Amino acid sequence: xxxxxxxxxxxxxxxxxxxxxxxxxxxxxxxxxxxxxxxxxxxxxxxxxxxxxxxxxxxxxxxxxxxxxxxxxxxxxxxxxxxxxxxxxxxxxxxxxxxxxxxxxxxxxxxxxxxxxxxxxxxxxxxxxxxxxxxxxxxxxxxxxxxxxxxxxxxxxxxxxxxxxxxxxxxxxxxxxxxxxxxxxxxxxxxxxxxxxxxxxxxxxxxxxxxxxxxxxxxxxxxxxxxxxxxxxxxxxxxxxxxxxxxxxxxxxxxxxxxxxx
Numbered sequence: 001x002x003x004x005x006x007x008x009x010x011x012x013x014x015x016x017x018x019x020x021x022x023x024x025x026x027x028x029x030x031x032x033x034x035x036x037x038x039x040x041x042x043x044x045x046x047x048x049x050x051x052x053x054x055x056x057x058x059x060x061x062x063x064x065x066x067x068x069x070x071x072x073x074x075x076x077x078x079x080x081x082x083x084x085x086x087x088x089x090x091x092x093x094x095x096x097x098x099x100x101x102x103x104x105x106x107x108x109x110x111x112x113x114x115x116x117x118x119x120x121x122x123x124x125x126x127x128x129x130x131x132x133x134x135x136x137x138x139x140x141x142x143x144x145x146x147x148x149x150x151x152x153x154x155x156x157x158x159x160x161x162x163x164x165x166x167x168x169x170x171x172x173x174x175x176x177x178x179x180x181x182x183x184x185x186x187x188x189x190x191x192x193x194x195x196x197x198x199x200x201x202x203x204x205x206x207x208x209x210x211x212x213x214x215x216x217x218x219x220x221x222x223x224x225x226x227x228x229x230x231x232x233x234x235x236x237x238x239x240x241x242x243x244x245x246x247x248x249x250x251x252x253x254x255x256x257x258x259x260x261x262x
Contacts, residue, residue, distance in 0.1 A: 049085055050089070061074065066135070066195075067097075071093070098146075098148065105150040105154055107129075108123070109122065110157035110161060116164045120161060123154075124179055124180075127180065131188060132190065135191035138184060138192075158180075165254070166258050167254075171259075178250055183247075187243075202232060202234035203232050203233075206227060206231055
């Protein structure tokens with residue numbers, strides 16, 4: 001059976017650090033991958049450490065502080081264990097990010113039973129909601145293979161949905177990619193704004209642009225008017241409407257390109 005990327009990465013890590021690996025077995029490894037450290041290396045009375053616990057802690061750091069807030073040293077401190085203990089379960093930060101990304105992909109759902117468009121819409125909205133909860137995921141999409149069980153399940157269901165619309169081959173790839181690219185771009189922008197401007201309304205933000213808008217009145221009056229009339233009134237409902245409008249345009253375009261029914 002073909003090994004996963006995680007297993008291949010761990011094999012490389014083990015070959016580089018055989019002494020550490022032997023130390024892990026000497027310390028006693030539980031059935032669920034927990035390691036109980038010896039007295040010399042453990043934090044006093046620390047709990048058994050397992051991969052699930054490590055990913056949980058990593059997600060807490062990522063959601064609170066983003067990618068820059070995650071380091072193996074900080075993770076070890078959060079777990080009341082040394083960074084070395086973490087490395088006994090994950091080879092490096094890249095593998096940890098793969099595990100964390102696959103964990104949150106479990107939150108993404110692809111509805112079934114109501115046709116390809118309903119499935120695509122449900123998938124898009126579910127993916128967008130996940131990105132809002134975990135904005136650090138945006139820069140990871142496309143940068144690493146997503147071959148974990150949750151990502152695999154989502155992709156299989158998405159391909160089946162778009163396949164039911166009649167798309168095959170490269171057209172199938174292009175169709176689902178058009179939707180996911182739109183969602184990542186739109187949701188990523190929304191999440192970035194929310195993170196950079198917490199608690200600031202659109203009206204407050206526009207009011208802070210008063211000197212800039214005064215200059216625009218003379219240089220680019222159309223833009224100045226649009227900012228005051230549209231951006232000033234941006235609310236959560238407006239954001240929802242903007243996302244729905246863009247998604248509908250993408251799906252309308254795909255509908256027009258669907259192969260004719262056989």
